[in-house]
Amino acid sequence: MSDATVIKPDLQFVNEIIKGGGESLKKCYQCATCSVVCNVTPEGNPFPRKEMVLAQWGQKDKLVTSADVWLCHQCSDCTAYCPRGAKPGEVLNAIRKQSIKEVALFPLFAQIATNPALVWLLFAIPAVLFYVILVVLGNGSFTAPRAEGGVMAYHKFVPVPVIDTVFILTAIFAAFSAFTGIKRLWSGMVKNSGGAQGSGSPFSHIVPAVTTILAHKKFADCTVNKGRQLGHMFLFYAFAGLAVVTTWAIVYLYGFELLGIQPFGIFHFGESPYPMSDPVKLLALASSVAFAIGVVIILMNRFAQAGKAGIGSYFDWIFLTIVIGVGATGMLSWALRLADMEIGYFVYYLHLVFVWSLFAYAPYSKFAHLFYRTTAMVFAKYTGRDK
Numbered sequence: 001m002s003d004a005t006v007i008k009p010d011l012q013f014v015n016e017i018i019k020g021g022g023e024s025l026k027k028c029y030q031c032a033t034c035s036v037v038c039n040v041t042p043e044g045n046p047f048p049r050k051e052m053v054l055a056q057w058g059q060k061d062k063l064v065t066s067a068d069v070w071l072c073h074q075c076s077d078c079t080a081y082c083p084r085g086a087k088p089g090e091v092l093n094a095i096r097k098q099s100i101k102e103v104a105l106f107p108l109f110a111q112i113a114t115n116p117a118l119v120w121l122l123f124a125i126p127a128v129l130f131y132v133i134l135v136v137l138g139n140g141s142f143t144a145p146r147a148e149g150g151v152m153a154y155h156k157f158v159p160v161p162v163i164d165t166v167f168i169l170t171a172i173f174a175a176f177s178a179f180t181g182i183k184r185l186w187s188g189m190v191k192n193s194g195g196a197q198g199s200g201s202p203f204s205h206i207v208p209a210v211t212t213i214l215a216h217k218k219f220a221d222c223t224v225n226k227g228r229q230l231g232h233m234f235l236f237y238a239f240a241g242l243a244v245v246t247t248w249a250i251v252y253l254y255g256f257e258l259l260g261i262q263p264f265g266i267f268h269f270g271e272s273p274y275p276m277s278d279p280v281k282l283l284a285l286a287s288s289v290a291f292a293i294g295v296v297i298i299l300m301n302r303f304a305q306a307g308k309a310g311i312g313s314y315f316d317w318i319f320l321t322i323v324i325g326v327g328a329t330g331m332l333s334w335a336l337r338l339a340d341m342e343i344g345y346f347v348y349y350l351h352l353v354f355v356w357s358l359f360a361y362a363p364y365s366k367f368a369h370l371f372y373r374t375t376a377m378v379f380a381k382y383t384g385r386d387k
């Protein structure tokens with residue numbers, strides 16, 4: 001007679017999932033409708049039914065570094081069709097939150113980014129950091145000297161080299177955190193799949209995975225939440241556009257100051273503010289509009305589908321709050337500068353707080369899906385799970 005398998009449930013893990021948005025977990029009675037309706041899952045051994053039972057049984061080790069948990073695109077088709085209202089899409093989202101904590105380089109940061117009781121600390125860290133900088137610069141009363149021509153200019157409020165130093169250090173912190181998380185998730189996925197050996201080098205699967213992401217192909221397979229693809233696409237490319245704008249502004253400034261490149265044609269090398277005719281301004285405007293459209297589509301879609309797909313948890317909403325905060329304070333501080341209203345300095349300070357929160361917490365908040373879903377998609381292609 002073979003030995004019985006003894007399952008040791010991690011009850012704390014089950015409670016964390018329930019508290020983190022998966023309160024409906026226990027309703028699942030394993031009918032597998034969710035796995036049938038999910039158009040994103042690979043066919044063999046599909047998700048999310050098996051994740052539901054593993055979560056009910058508190059099988060933390062099998063879930064926190066599972067590739068399938070990250071292959072889910074949270075389209076919520078499964079939630080809409082679940083006959084028990086067990087909301088598997090929300091449960092998988094709550095498991096991803098646990099996954100982020102598990103692979104985090106600094107678990108404290110993951111706690112701050114995901115625990116509603118610590119929301120004050122999440123914003124207090126950058127708020128104090130930038131306020132101290134302003135006090136040192138002599139601008140602690142949220143005013144600043146005027147730039148050439150008497151115009152308001154935020155680089156007089158916080159000089160660009162100061163901004164660059166803070167954000168380069170933040171970017172290094174975030175990149176190192178993300179790299180560590182990706183490494184830990186990859187090792188866990190290999191272990192979880194019994195040491196799966198893939199075809200060729202994992203690196204050879206990065207381009208196909210990234211191409212799928214850029215085209216938002218997986219979102220196109222969702223049925224209930226169709227609007228999510230469009231909203232996500234607008235936001236994704238708005239972020240990409242704003243990243244280009246930031247790099248472009250750095251090239252303008254240091255190209256002028258360090259390499260002596262003079263303004264020519266429509267390219268205004270040197271310090272901001274730049275005229276509206278400059279391509280960097282046009283790209284910033286286009287990206288901002290795309291950003292606003294993306295946020296509106298995502299919010300409208302979320303409320304319209306709340307009954308079927310769920311409204312989301314704190315994990316989703318704090319990320320959306322930061323994203324909206326970045327966009328709203330960015331556009332408002334721009335408008336206030338054009339209107340020459342000095343309240344713009346305070347709004348710009350809030351903008352820095354939101355931008356810092358977005359980047360510093362990126363590998364610890366819902367933003368981490370950018371790194372970890374990409375990793376899971378590369379792994380799925382590497383191991384032949386996603387053909």
Ligand code: SF4
Pocket residue numbers: 027028029030031032033034035048049052081082083084085086087088
């Ligand atoms: S989550 Fe719902 S649809 Fe999926 S197996 Fe459980 S009860 Fe069935």
Ligand code: SF4
Pocket residue numbers: 037038039040041047048071072073074075076077078079088089092
């Ligand atoms: S949320 Fe969408 S992708 Fe995720 S398991 Fe459900 S149906 Fe599949």
